[in-house]
Amino acid sequence: MMGSLLDHLVEITGHRDHDLLDISVMTALLNMVGVAEARVMELFQSRGELFVRPRVWISGGAVQTVDEEHTSSEQAGEPIVSFPGLVACIAQRKNRLEESTENGRHVLWIPIWQNDKVSTCLEIAHTQPFTPQMLQVMEGILSVYRNYQSLLDYSERDSLTGLLNRKTFDEKFARMVNAKPSESVARDDEDREERRHHADVKSQWLAVIDIDHFKRVNDQFGHLYGDEVLILVANVLRTSFRAQDRVFRFGGEEFVVLLRSATLADAQMVFERFRTSIEQHSFPQIGQITVSIGFSSISQETPVVILGHADQALYYAKDHGRNQVCYYDELLDQGLLQVGKKAESVEFFFDDPADG
Ligand SMILES: Nc1nc2c(ncn2[C@@H]2O[C@H](COP(=O)(O)OP(=O)(O)OP(=O)(O)O)[C@@H](O)[C@H]2O)c(=O)[nH]1
Numbered sequence: 001m002m003g004s005l006l007d008h009l010v011e012i013t014g015h016r017d018h019d020l021l022d023i024s025v026m027t028a029l030l031n032m033v034g035v036a037e038a039r040v041m042e043l044f045q046s047r048g049e050l051f052v053r054p055r056v057w058i059s060g061g062a063v064q065t066v067d068e069e070h071t072s073s074e075q076a077g078e079p080i081v082s083f084p085g086l087v088a089c090i091a092q093r094k095n096r097l098e099e100s101t102e103n104g105r106h107v108l109w110i111p112i113w114q115n116d117k118v119s120t121c122l123e124i125a126h127t128q129p130f131t132p133q134m135l136q137v138m139e140g141i142l143s144v145y146r147n148y149q150s151l152l153d154y155s156e157r158d159s160l161t162g163l164l165n166r167k168t169f170d171e172k173f174a175r176m177v178n179a180k181p182s183e184s185v186a187r188d189d190e191d192r193e194e195r196r197h198h199a200d201v202k203s204q205w206l207a208v209i210d211i212d213h214f215k216r217v218n219d220q221f222g223h224l225y226g227d228e229v230l231i232l233v234a235n236v237l238r239t240s241f242r243a244q245d246r247v248f249r250f251g252g253e254e255f256v257v258l259l260r261s262a263t264l265a266d267a268q269m270v271f272e273r274f275r276t277s278i279e280q281h282s283f284p285q286i287g288q289i290t291v292s293i294g295f296s297s298i299s300q301e302t303p304v305v306i307l308g309h310a311d312q313a314l315y316y317a318k319d320h321g322r323n324q325v326c327y328y329d330e331l332l333d334q335g336l337l338q339v340g341k342k343a344e345s346v347e348f349f350f351d352d353p354a355d356g
Pocket residue numbers: 160210211212213214215216218222223224225226227230251252253318322
């Protein structure tokens with residue numbers, strides 16, 4: 001028992017990735033406590049409402065994990081109100097709450113508190129009431145999990161806005177681009193031509209968002225106000241996109257959004273909606289600010305090329321009046337941009353094969 005516990009602890013603490021950490025915790029619960037069903041759930045806000053979605057779960061004696069590229073609508077999230085036990089547990093600021101369901105199952109809700117916030121919780125179900133010994137072993141496993149969770153969050157997020165940081169973007173984006181091509185992604189230029197004529201084809205999009213004349217905010221009001229604007233813009237970003245999308249602070253006053261599974265029209269609509277939300281937001285003391293957005297489709301090109309496309313579109317938007325959304329392919333079609341002209345302002349941290 002002790003040897004096995006230590007093996008699991010070594011396994012849990014060996015990971016630098018949320019998914020792998022979740023998987024090893026689920027495996028430890030399965031093997032050490034013998035729970036039949038358990039899920040690691042993520043809490044997130046989307047368009048002002050709180051949702052819950054499973055990240056990793058035990059089913060049929062095996063650990064399963066969500067396939068981010070092919071998320072079903074159920075995996076994409078359910079409103080938190082569908083889980084009254086969890087809502088009660090969080091409202092009462094408890095570390096765990098046990099409820100028995102109508103069909104005789106016993107469900108344990110375990111929010112992972114970080115300071116006074118919860119972004120992850122566990123749902124553990126059993127056919128019998130949980131014994132004190134089970135609870136004790138689970139508590140041991142979960143203390144290690146809690147500590148590692150906060151260490152990981154610290155390394156993945158930007159400390160000012162709480163958004164995912166540049167390092168996390170580089171990792172996630174490279175993984176997304178290198179993933180097996182899904183049917184919605186064009187495979188070569190011919191497909192790409194084809195896709196342009198099918199406006200309803202779902203694809204992935206990358207947008208680079210930059211606050212206009214941000215230097216003036218700092219110069220006129222000071223850095224503290226500048227920081228406040230960054231935090232407020234990050235909050236608007238958080239509530240403007242869907243659960244399966246990802247928002248990053250890229251550095252300075254630049255943000256990046258990965259939009260999953262959307263048609264070109266959807267992508268245009270959501271980026272435009274975000275631009276308008278910022279334009280209409282009243283920033284304390286400062287008043288109005290605007291953002292420029294450049295976006296491109298996530299094709300089979302390398303990450304550095306895709307990012308370069310979005311960046312070229314962003315700089316086109318900046319050069320042509322700011323406060324607007326520009327789409328790389330459209331600028332290309334209209335002859336307003338040329339292929340291969342690299343935007344000079346972006347630093348690439350990826351390996352560019354073209355550079356040898
Ligand atoms: N307050 C604050 N300012 C930052 C931070 N990071 C970068 N900046 C500032 O952001 C400003 C960026 O300015 P520029 O890149 O010249 O661009 P801009 O003034 O936004 O103008 P355009 O992008 O051309 O519309 C600089 O003044 C930086 O000092 C930060 O974390 N906090």
